[in-house]
Amino acid sequence: MTLSSVDREPADADPTIAVSVRNVGMRYGDFDAVKDASFDLPKGKFLTILGPSGSGKTTLLRLIAGFGEPTTGEIFINGEPVNAVPAHRRAIGMVFQRLALFPHMTAAQNIAFPLKMRRRDARTIADQVERYLDLVKLGGYGGRRIDALSGGQQQRVAIARALVFEPDLLLLDEPLAALDVKLREEMQLEFRRIQKELGVTTINVTHDQREALVVSDEVIVMNDGVIQQKAQPILAYRKPENAFVANFIGVTNFVHGIVTGVDGGVVAFRSGGKDLRGIAGGSAPQLAEGAQCSAAIRAEQIRIVTGGETPDRFEIVVEGVIADTIFEGERIVYEITVPQLAEASLRVFDHDPAAHTQFQPGARIQLGWNSKDMHVF
Amino acid sequence: MTGSRSKSIIIWTFVIASIVILSAPTIVVLGASFTAGNIITFPPEGLSLKWYGTIFGAAGLRQAFLRSLYVATICTAISIPVGTLAAIALTKYKIRFANSIQIYLLLPFTIPLISQGIGMMLFFGEMGLAGQLWPVGVACSVINIPFMIWAVTASASNLNPDLELAAANCGAPPLQTFLYVTLPAVMPGVITGSLLMFILALNEFLVSMLLVDARNVTLPVQIYNNIRSIITPDLAAVSVVFIVSAGIVIALLDRLVGLDIFLKSK
Ligand SMILES: Nc1ncnc2c1ncn2[C@@H]1O[C@H](COP(=O)(O)OP(=O)(O)O)[C@@H](O)[C@H]1O
Ligand SMILES: [Mg+2]
Numbered sequence: 001m002t003l004s005s006v007d008r009e010p011a012d013a014d015p016t017i018a019v020s021v022r023n024v025g026m027r028y029g030d031f032d033a034v035k036d037a038s039f040d041l042p043k044g045k046f047l048t049i050l051g052p053s054g055s056g057k058t059t060l061l062r063l064i065a066g067f068g069e070p071t072t073g074e075i076f077i078n079g080e081p082v083n084a085v086p087a088h089r090r091a092i093g094m095v096f097q098r099l100a101l102f103p104h105m106t107a108a109q110n111i112a113f114p115l116k117m118r119r120r121d122a123r124t125i126a127d128q129v130e131r132y133l134d135l136v137k138l139g140g141y142g143g144r145r146i147d148a149l150s151g152g153q154q155q156r157v158a159i160a161r162a163l164v165f166e167p168d169l170l171l172l173d174e175p176l177a178a179l180d181v182k183l184r185e186e187m188q189l190e191f192r193r194i195q196k197e198l199g200v201t202t203i204n205v206t207h208d209q210r211e212a213l214v215v216s217d218e219v220i221v222m223n224d225g226v227i228q229q230k231a232q233p234i235l236a237y238r239k240p241e242n243a244f245v246a247n248f249i250g251v252t253n254f255v256h257g258i259v260t261g262v263d264g265g266v267v268a269f270r271s272g273g274k275d276l277r278g279i280a281g282g283s284a285p286q287l288a289e290g291a292q293c294s295a296a297i298r299a300e301q302i303r304i305v306t307g308g309e310t311p312d313r314f315e316i317v318v319e320g321v322i323a324d325t326i327f328e329g330e331r332i333v334y335e336i337t338v339p340q341l342a343e344a345s346l347r348v349f350d351h352d353p354a355a356h357t358q359f360q361p362g363a364r365i366q367l368g369w370n371s372k373d374m375h376v377f
Numbered sequence: 378m379t380g381s382r383s384k385s386i387i388i389w390t391f392v393i394a395s396i397v398i399l400s401a402p403t404i405v406v407l408g409a410s411f412t413a414g415n416i417i418t419f420p421p422e423g424l425s426l427k428w429y430g431t432i433f434g435a436a437g438l439r440q441a442f443l444r445s446l447y448v449a450t451i452c453t454a455i456s457i458p459v460g461t462l463a464a465i466a467l468t469k470y471k472i473r474f475a476n477s478i479q480i481y482l483l484l485p486f487t488i489p490l491i492s493q494g495i496g497m498m499l500f501f502g503e504m505g506l507a508g509q510l511w512p513v514g515v516a517c518s519v520i521n522i523p524f525m526i527w528a529v530t531a532s533a534s535n536l537n538p539d540l541e542l543a544a545a546n547c548g549a550p551p552l553q554t555f556l557y558v559t560l561p562a563v564m565p566g567v568i569t570g571s572l573l574m575f576i577l578a579l580n581e582f583l584v585s586m587l588l589v590d591a592r593n594v595t596l597p598v599q600i601y602n603n604i605r606s607i608i609t610p611d612l613a614a615v616s617v618v619f620i621v622s623a624g625i626v627i628a629l630l631d632r633l634v635g636l637d638i639f640l641k642s643k
Contacts, residue, residue, distance in 0.1 A: 067542050087545040088554075094546045100539035104561040113557070117548035161547065 015079065018043040018169060018201040019064065024073035026059050026225075033059040035225045036073070041203065041218070046195050048204045050212040051222035052248070057205040058097065060222070061173050064203065066090045078168055088117075093162030093200075094171040098178075099154055101146045107157045108133065108142030114165040132160040135194060152183050159191065163198065170195070172204040176211070184208075188215050209249045213237065221245045241282045243377040246296035251333075253302070253346045255295045259287050259376075267376040269293050272342035276316060278374030293376050299333070299347045301373040304359075305366040314368025320346065322363045332358060336367065403620060410613035417610050428614040438615060441599035444510055445579050448595055451514025452521070452578035453571050459518070460525030460574075461567050465559065467526070468533040482523040493520050494587040501588060508590040516588060517578040524577065525570040532566030565634040572626050579622065 019041040026034040034056040041047050049057045063070050064077075066087030074081050082090060093114075101110050108129050115125045133139050136156035146154060155175055162170055172191065176184045192215045195202050206212055212219050213233040221228040221236060221244070229241035240246035247254070257271030265280050267287055278295045280287060287293060305317060320336040323345065332350040337343055348367065350358075359365060405419050413423030432438050467478065497516040498507070506512050540562060544554040560567075582597040589595065594602065600615055 062542075065542075065546055067545070087542070088548050088550050091548075092546065094543070096539050096543060098537065098539060100537060100543035102540065102543070102558060102561075104564075113544075113549075114547040117553060165548065 014040070016042050017076075018045075018078060019203070020076040020079075021060075021064070022074050022076070024060070024063060024070045024075060026056075026063060026068075027071040032225050034063070034070075037225075037227050038073075039220060039227065039230050041201060043201050044199045045217045046192070046202045046204065046215060047218045047220065048206060048212040048216035049220045049222055050206055050209060050248070052207055055222045056225040057207075057222055058173055059225075061094075061171050061203065061205050064169075065092055065094050065171055091165070091167045092169045092171060093165070093167040095155075095158045095162050095173065095175040097173045097175065099158045099175060101154060101158055101161070103146055105146070106142065107138065107144050107146065107149060107153075110146065110157055111142075111160045111164050114161060118165060128164055132164045135163075135197070136160045136190075151179055152187060155179070155187055156190075159194065163194070163200065166198075166200075168201065170200045170202040172202065174205050174207070177206070177208075184211075191215060213249070221248060223248070239281075240296065240375060243281075243294055243296060246281070246375060246377070251299040251347055251349075252296050253299060253344075255297070255341050255344050255346075255374075257293055257295065257342075259289050259291045259293050261289060262287055266371075267293065269295065269376060271295075271344065272340055274318065274340045276341075276374070277371040278376040279372060281375035281377045287376065295374045295376045297369060297374045299349050302346060302348045302367055302369045304334070304348060304350065305368045315371050317366055317368045320365055320367050322359045322361050322365065324361060325358055327358075334359060336365070338367070406613045406616045406620070409610055410617045412610050412613075415609065417608055417613055428610040431611045432614050432618070435611070438596070438599060438611075441594055441596040442618075444593065445596040447510060448514045448517065448581070448585070449575045449578035451511055452517040453575045455515060455518040456522055456525045456574040457567060457571050460522050460570055461529050461560075461563065463522075464526045464529030464566070465533050465563065468530055468536070469538075482526060485521065485523050490520070490583050494584045497584060498587045507588065508593060510589060510593055510595075513581070513585050513588050513595065514578065516584050517581050518574070520584065521574055521577045524573050528570030528573060529563055529566040531569075532563040536562045568634050569630060572630050576623055576626050580619075 017040045021037055021039050024034060024037045025032060037060060049060065051057050062068060064075055066082065066085060069083050074083055076082065077090065077092075102113065105113070111129045111132055112125050115128055120128070129142065130139075133142050136159055138153060138156050138160070141149065141153065144153075146157070149157065158175060176187050176191075179187060188211050191202075191204070204211075204215065213236075216233055218230060219233050219236045220230045221241075223244050229236055229245045231239070231241075236245060237249055240249065243254070246252050255271050255276070257269040257276065259267060259269045260275065261268040262280070266277060267280050268275065268277050270276070276295065278297075281296065303314065305314070318338050318340050320338045322334055323337045324335040326333040326335070330351070334348045334350065336346050336348055338346060346367065408419055408421045409417045410428055411424050411426070412418065412421035413425040413427065414421065467475070494516075497512075497519070501507055501509075501512045501516070536559070540558050541554050544558040545551075549557060580597060581595070582601065585595040585598050586601070589598070596615070596619070600612055603609075603612055
């Protein structure tokens with residue numbers, strides 16, 4: 001495809017779009033770190049790029065920041081093509097994976113740096129630095145050296161430095177990955193609060209699915225340099241586009257089988273000796289009779305059928321044997337082997353372990369679920 | 378128990394022996410400089426400061442010392458920009474002749490100083506600059522620049538490359554990025570390297586000997602000339618002044634960047 005065929009067209013079309021990525025690829029030697037990525041991000045939205053380590057998230061983010069030019073495609077910011085615009089002339093704030101605060105400057109000097117580079121006068125700089133120190137709840141810490149601040153405080157300095165010049169766009173490259181769980185969850189909500197307060201368009205990169213679901217308006221799932229799905233968090237969770245997305249978000253079980261029939265959106269298939277049904281997954285399902293398929297179902301959508309429940313509540317009921325019992329505090333995860341489904345191993349949650357007895361390994365139980373919760377790929 | 382005790386006795390014996398051997402010449406010189414007698418002896422005969430009085434009165438020595446400072450200043454002034462930029466380039470970019478450059482950096486240890494000195498002598502002689510003082514500074518810089526490059530490289534290789542990208546992201550054009558971010562980050566190496574260059578040039582004997590004429594000598598050459606006539610305690614006093622100058626530089630280094638950086642620089 002030629003550049004001219006993508007040039008301008010998306011940008012001029014819609015003034016509400018902040019970032020538009022068009023067929024962007026990045027190639028190192030003969031390795032494609034990012035392949036043919038396209039998406040639009042409306043102004044004021046919080047987008048998370050979610051993917052495993054090495055999937056090309058940082059590469060894509062750095063192209064948007066202007067650290068290097070894409071090998072193919074074009075990036076538009078506020079409608080302008082920016083491939084030829086160097087990083088220091090793009091009004092983009094970025095929080096780096098390892099923060100990259102200037103070690104020889106104080107917190108306040110770090111935050112003042114973008115304003116100094118923009119030649120604001122001393123008065124404005126001082127006021128603005130105060131405001132942003134307050135915004136990130138670091139009032140009074142401006143004079144501290146960077147290494148005299150805790151991990152969480154350094155995060156806050158980094159975000160203040162990225163926002164102080166009121167950029168069009170904020171980029172976050174897994175800045176929370178190094179923090180312990182409690183602080184990370186606190187900072188995730190903090191980022192979300194600040195983003196809402198300022199209304200700045202944000203692209204966040206993470207490999208933490210929880211973070212992606214909690215903080216974002218939109219999620220892009222990436223794997224091997226390719227965008228797998230772009231959707232609202234709840235849709236990415238409920239309607240995964242393919243087996244990778246289904247597996248990457250949530251705790252997902254796969255049952256493998258052979259398609260025996262396709263009827264509209266419903267797929268019938270056989271696994272082991274058992275006939276099952278599910279809905280065709282993804283927007284362009286490619287299933288035909290006789291093809292291999294994998295059916296995905298979330299751990300929380302499989303129930304252990306206990307005495308009080310009637311098996312009729314479920315369209316599918318199978319026999320299983322507890323293989324392992326894992327106590328995780330607020331829930332128990334059972335690993336259950338199902339001989340009827342070609343010895344498939346399924347994970348199932350029990351969210352109220354205190355209320356009744358746990359099943360021990362070797363116990364025989366019944367499992368039930370409904371076909372609408374099974375996505376066949 | 379006894380094993381570890383005898384081990385620590387052996388270690389301490391070595392430590393003390395090394396300190397004595399290393400410091401013996403300094404102690405002899407120090408002692409001799411305070412002698413009240415007229416020849417260098419150890420232990421000194423009586424105590425006095427008269428030889429310090431003598432050297433501060435001796436115009437020849439004083440001027441030679443000023444010349445040495447001048448040479449060291451020129452050497453340092455050249456080495457700072459050249460060595461700093463070279464070291465940053467070497468660490469940041471994949472340079473084509475990296476291997477050859479590594480070998481070049483070993484030159485101070487492999488090529489005899491005398492051959493480098495003769496090379497310089499011929500070169501400056503051809504240019505009609507023989508006998509002048511400033512070429513000694515240039516020559517010292519050329520010969521010792523690898524030390525400067527090493528010192529800065531030690532800092533530059535610890536530099537997080539994201540810092541420069543962060544500066545660009547903050548709106549800093551390349552020059553500002555260099556001035557506000559890269560340079561401060563390698564500053565410990567620059568300070569270490571320039572003090573080292575200063576001291577090496579201050580002490581430089583052979584190159585000065587070959588390049589300057591008799592009316593224009595630096596302090597080490599002046600001392601050498603004096604030794605050849607008679608060895609009097611004033612030379613011990615000069616040596617002490619020299620040692621103290623070096624001590625001041627080391628103290629400065631420790632205050633500014635910390636000696637651990639200096640010892641770690643490769
Ligand atoms: N400068 C580079 N040269 C060669 N390969 C690179 C370079 N930068 C990234 N890569 C490769 O591209 C892939 C994606 O990297 P990255 O974007 O950092 O992934 P992520 O941020 O999702 O973990 C990795 O396999 C990485 O090794
Ligand atoms: Mg990354």
